[in-house]
Amino acid sequence: MRDNPILLNLLCCPTCRNKVKLYETENLSSDGHIIKGTLKCCNCGMVYPIQGGVPRFVPTKNVAADISATVKGFGYEWKYVNKLIKDTHFITEKSFLDLIYPIQPEYFKEKIVLDAGCGAGRFTYHAQQFGAKAIVGIDLSEAVDVAFQQTRHCQNVIIIQADISTFLPLQKCFDYIFSVGVLHHTPNPRGTFEAIVRLLKPEGGVSAWVYGRENNDWVINFLNPIRLKLTSRLPRGILLALSYFLAAPLWLITKSIYGPIGKIDSLAWLRKYLFYFDYLFYLSGVEYRTQTFIVFDVLVPTITKYTTYEDFKRWFSENKFKNLSITSRNGNSWRGFGIRSLLEDNL
Numbered sequence: 001m002r003d004n005p006i007l008l009n010l011l012c013c014p015t016c017r018n019k020v021k022l023y024e025t026e027n028l029s030s031d032g033h034i035i036k037g038t039l040k041c042c043n044c045g046m047v048y049p050i051q052g053g054v055p056r057f058v059p060t061k062n063v064a065a066d067i068s069a070t071v072k073g074f075g076y077e078w079k080y081v082n083k084l085i086k087d088t089h090f091i092t093e094k095s096f097l098d099l100i101y102p103i104q105p106e107y108f109k110e111k112i113v114l115d116a117g118c119g120a121g122r123f124t125y126h127a128q129q130f131g132a133k134a135i136v137g138i139d140l141s142e143a144v145d146v147a148f149q150q151t152r153h154c155q156n157v158i159i160i161q162a163d164i165s166t167f168l169p170l171q172k173c174f175d176y177i178f179s180v181g182v183l184h185h186t187p188n189p190r191g192t193f194e195a196i197v198r199l200l201k202p203e204g205g206v207s208a209w210v211y212g213r214e215n216n217d218w219v220i221n222f223l224n225p226i227r228l229k230l231t232s233r234l235p236r237g238i239l240l241a242l243s244y245f246l247a248a249p250l251w252l253i254t255k256s257i258y259g260p261i262g263k264i265d266s267l268a269w270l271r272k273y274l275f276y277f278d279y280l281f282y283l284s285g286v287e288y289r290t291q292t293f294i295v296f297d298v299l300v301p302t303i304t305k306y307t308t309y310e311d312f313k314r315w316f317s318e319n320k321f322k323n324l325s326i327t328s329r330n331g332n333s334w335r336g337f338g339i340r341s342l343l344e345d346n347l
């Protein structure tokens, strides 16, 4: 993290919600980051370590076992599996904009932005490129170390490690919050949504992308028992090898059947007969390594939840959001955007 008052003022003490200040800076890097040090609460005096350039607000006890197992899996995913991906499609601005539709790059200009569950920081980086004034990337897993490296050249980005479901060490100061593929990996997705939107300024916007309940019966009834009983418990290296192996038939089927049928208009009549067509057609456009990554991503978490359209809409409408846009993505997930109309936050 940089000794930058604009970024420091976005943080707060998770214990008493007062300001924190830099207390010790033991190790300063040549590119201006405090690699090791501490933050101290101006009110209650609690101290929080900065390690590897990242302020750590990680509770030392009472992290639920399922949250802990889920973020360990994702830590491995972003630290090691992510390196496999050479497929630019997967990490481009285009795929980010697809996930936060209908938001466009101009929306980011001069905004204070939160990437809630930033993983390796691929979208934190795009938010910076789109002209945000300051961006916080927050994640509970070891992925923060990768996110820090990916964004350390950006003057206006800070990466922090904390639990977004219970433990947000941030001020209510954000113009825009996005959370891509994260809420459904927390024990109570709506509760986590409500925790993050409390950090919005009046008239602030939020985007969320979550797995849908609709069209996912086969995942819930067939895949999830296998994930819970087997794959989420496997040693990560073995799961990675298994994912590589499982991606072979997936790649063959998506490239040879779903891709052509999705692209050739005269074959459009066949689409309704094909299993999970929209999503598998989407997968036909990504490379083998990316498919391996996606298989790993689906099989590794302990916690994965599915939200219906009606419930997802209620997350927004019952929390005073207006200008709602809720759209399906690839037939199996929901993208939502809304603007918080409350002047005072009474949540």
Ligand SMILES: C[S@@+](CC[C@H](N)C(=O)[O-])C[C@H]1O[C@@H](n2cnc3c(N)ncnc32)[C@H](O)[C@@H]1O
Pocket (backbone or CB within 6 Å): 067, 070, 071, 074, 075, 078, 116, 117, 118, 119, 120, 121, 122, 123, 138, 139, 140, 141, 143, 162, 163, 164, 165, 179, 180, 181, 182, 185, 186, 297
């Ligand atoms: C599928 S990844 C998505 C990462 C990123 N949004 C992206 O699309 O590149 C889900 C992320 O949510 C994080 N996560 C899960 N539960 C969390 C929690 N309770 N607090 C903070 N981060 C959490 C995981 O560590 C993981 O990096």
Ligand SMILES: [Zn+2]
Pocket (backbone or CB within 6 Å): 013, 014, 015, 016, 017, 018, 041, 042, 043, 044, 045, 046
């Ligand atoms: Zn405090």
